[in-house]
Amino acid sequence: MIDPADTPEEQIRKQGKIIDALIRRMNRQHELGNSAYATFQSAVSLQAQMWAQSRDLERTTSELATVRIERERSRKNLTSALAAMEGGFALFNRGLLEVSNELFQTLLPDISPRIMPGLTIDEYIEAMLSSDDLVGTDGRLFGALAQARRSVVGTAVNAVVAELTGDRFFQVNLQRTSEDNMVILLTDISRIVLQNRSEKENLIDRQANYLQAVFQNMTSGVCTFDGHGRVKMYNQRFRQLLGLPYTLLQTGAELDHLFQHVKAHAVFEDEDGFDVGFWMERLHKQGRFRTRLRHANGRVLDMHSHVLPDGGFVVDLGDVSAEIRTAEMLENRVAERTAELTEANARLRQQYEEKARVEEKLREAKEAAEAAVSSKTRFLAAASHDLLQPINAAKLLISTIKDATQDAPVGPMVERLQASFTSTEQLLHALLDISRLDSADASALQPSDVCLGTLIQGVYEDQKRVAEQKGVQLDVVPTMVFVRSDPVYLLRSIQNLVVNAIQYTPSGGRVLVGCRRRGDDVVLEVWDTGIGITLADQSRIFEEFTRAGNVPIGSGVGLGLSIVERTCRHMGHSVSVKSKPGVGSVFSIRMEMVIGQLPKPEERVPAGIDETQSLDLIVLVVEDDPSVLFAMVKKLEQWGASVLGASSTAEAIGFVQDMGIPPDIILADYQLEGSDTGFNAIGSIRQLTGMRVPAIMITADRGDHLLRMGGENGFPVLTKPVRLRKLRPLIEWLTREEMVPLDTIGTDQSRQ
Incomplete structure (x- = not known):
């Protein structure tokens, strides 16, 4: 019933009212009750409660007096602290002035009587702005007040500078200290402002003197x-x-x-x-x-x-007199220089015209040279067939005569004659290869994935007998690595390196062919224990018609290595040589290796066939050159074969029709009379007999397209002059199985 928060006076007043009410109740109960003892007990109880309330009231009054003393002491301490402050201070509670110090009250004497507790903050700022002692402010007092009201508790507000009479300057700061309280601080900054003003004036004076000095100079x-x-x-x-x-x-x-x-x-x-x-x-x-x-x-x-x-x-x-004189002098010099340049330009124009005439003559000479090279290339290409045909016929006849006169007195002479024709054949092949490589374009070389092991094995089988005849040991290291290169020219390059190694290695020496891996590349190496090459000769042996100084006379004309260098340059390979005279040499070809290519099973022509046995076969030879046809027929007959010699496709078809059976094998030249070709002859006979008759194309054309056409039609292609030690094993290998009908899916394709 009594609120502890009430003042002591209010609590005493409420307790008196409660006591009065209790006494009146007791009186009424006494009048109505039958027992005086009950009334007495009620009075005693009421008196005990009154004594308890009195003690509580006395204690509360004592505590209230203590609080009043402490509050008065705190107020005096606050007043003393505010009086000791150098600046003015005022605290506004809920927008009303609650406490301020003396400086705040007397700063503006004409408004001092108005600065009393209860003054609103807006009234104070209006009174301040209306004071005669205020010279001026920067006009932001009300703006600062509004900003202070919106700001967060404890956030500082930008200061406002107020100028008073007598060159006095005060900084006015407004800051919220709680939700209801706001503090105004007045700080005297007169000394700082006057000092800054003095420094500014001195600086202006110094700048003026400086500018005057600059101005005068x-x-x-x-x-x-x-x-x-x-x-x-x-x-x-x-x-x-x-x-x-x-x-x-x-x-x-x-x-x-x-x-x-x-x-x-x-x-x-x-x-x-x-x-x-x-x-x-x-x-x-x-x-x-x-x-x-x-x-x-x-x-x-x-x-x-x-x-x-x-x-x-x-x-x-x-x-600008000097500049004008300089400009005039420059104009004169420019005019003189222009005249000189004009004259020089005329001389240059004359020289240019002379150069143009010389370039025209050079262009004509270049065109003439290119025409000559083109003519040479066309001549060699056109003449290759006519040159190789008689050589092929001569080789066949010489081989036939050699076999017939082995024990005769003329046998050694026939062997020397055969060696001379072999050298002539090699020289002609080298010249044709260089001609093709010199005029190489995008279609001359046909790069593909080539197995080095297959090429090396082919060279080994081709040169093994030559090495044995000379007493040189020829060895190869098997490999199945693949490279990207032209198979025909890479084979000829390897063959040239091996032939040279055998040729320049004395009897009892050794030649080794193998490969090494170098990162993503593979290096094909041909080692020999031959006569070696000096350091001076190593830089020039890849040129045409160049041989080392220690090479015996009659050892060749120096074209093999030139063909190797041209082939490697066109295919992006690198060729190198290391050698020491009297010790030996190693020639290397570095090529990019093809990763992921697996070796394909390949059936090769068996080597070492016994040539003393009779070649019991019916062989159809289609050749339009009578000399070559005669020589080929004689050689095949010497081997024991029954030979039908035809000069055209029509004559070959007539022979087959007369026999009534297909021949065992067909040997056909590519270029026959007119538009007739060996392809026509082989295809016509196969169509006539309905059988896939084995066939070999023999041609002087060394183009790669014939190799591809032969592979597509199921027969190998040999170039003229034909190598007899390769021809007979190939014939026996192609005829070792029975012929199959033409519509049978091709076993011949596996014989390429």
Whole structure:
């Protein structure tokens, strides 16, 4: 019933009312009750409660007195602290002034009576702004107040500077200290402001002196005028350039008087530049004016005028006499140089025309040379068939004669004759290869994935007998690595390296062929224990018709290595040699290895066939050259074969029709009479007999397209002059199985 938060007086008043109510209740109960003892008990109980309440009231009154004493002490301490502050301080609670110090109250004497507790903060700022002691503020007091009201508790507010009479300056800071309280601090900053002002004035004075010194020492003449054309400031250079007397050029002198003096003394040739009216009109329209003045003594001045922000203008005079003289001198030099360049240009034009004539002659010579090379290439290509045909016939006849006269006295002579034709054949092949490589284009070389092991094995089987005859041990290291190269020319390159190694290795020596891996590349190496090559010869042996100095006479014409170098250069391979005279040599070809290519099973022609056995076969030879046809027939008959010699496809078909059976094998030349070809002969006979008759194409054409056509039609292609030690094993290998019908899917394809 009694709120502890009430004041003690209020609590005593409420307790008195409670006691009165209890006494009245007791009286009523006494009047109505039958027992005086009950009434007495109630009175005793009520009196005990009253004594308890009295003790509580006395204790509360004592505590309240203590609080009042502490509060008064705190107020005095606060007042003492505020009085000791250097600046003014005021605390506004809920927008009303609650406490302030003396400085805050007396800072503005004319409004001091109004600064009393309960004054609103807005009223204080209005009174402050209306004070006669306030000179001014920067006009942001109410803005700062609004910002302080919106700010978060404890956030500082930008200070506002107030200027008072007597050069006094105070900084007014407003800050919220709680949701209901706001503090105003007044800080005296007069000393700081006056010090800054003094420093600023000193700085301005020093800058003015500095600018004056710079102004007087400028190389150009400068003079400033006000809006009425009167002199405000000038330097001595301006007076000297215009030739003005000291008495005339003074502060306040008029521009018109200065120009009249200049025109009166005829100092400058151009008097239009000193028309004041013209000057002012140009300045008002354009904001600037520029003219060039020529002095009577030859001096040239550039005059510039610019409008200033205050409505006046500045005139700048610059002596450009030296620049003018330099420009004139440069113009003269440019004119002289132009004349020289014109003359030089004429000479260059003449030289250019002469060069053009020379280039035209060189172009004609180049075209003639290219035509000659092209003619040479066409001649060699066209003549290859005619050159190889008689050589092929001669080789066949020589081989036949050699076999027939082995034990005769003329046998050694026949062997020498065969060796001479072999050298002629090799030289002709080398010349044709160089011709094709010199004119190589995108279609001359056909790169593909080539198995090095297959090429090396083929060279080994081809040169093994030659090495054995010379007493040289030829070994190869098996490999199945693949490279990207032209198979035909890479085979010839390997063959040239092996042939050279055997040729220049004495009896009892050794030749080794193998491969090494170098990262993503593979290096094919041909080692020998031959005569070796000197260091001087190693840099030139890849040139045409070049041999090492220690090579015996008659060992060749020096074209094999040139063919190897050309092939590797066109295919992007690198060829190198390491050698030591008397020890041996190693030739290397470095090529990019093809990763992921698996070796394909390949059935090779068996080597070492017994040639003493009779070749019991019916062989159809299709050749339009009578000499070659005669020689081939004789050689095959010497081997024991029954031979049908035809000069055309029609004659071959007639032979087969007369026999009534297909031949065991067909040997056909590619180029027959007219448009007839060996392809026509082989295809016609296969169609006539309905059997896949084995066939070999023998041609002087060394084009790669014939190899591809042979592979597509199921027969191998040999080039002329044909190698007999390769021809007979190939015939026996192709005829070892029975012929199959033409519509059978091809076992012949596996024999390529």
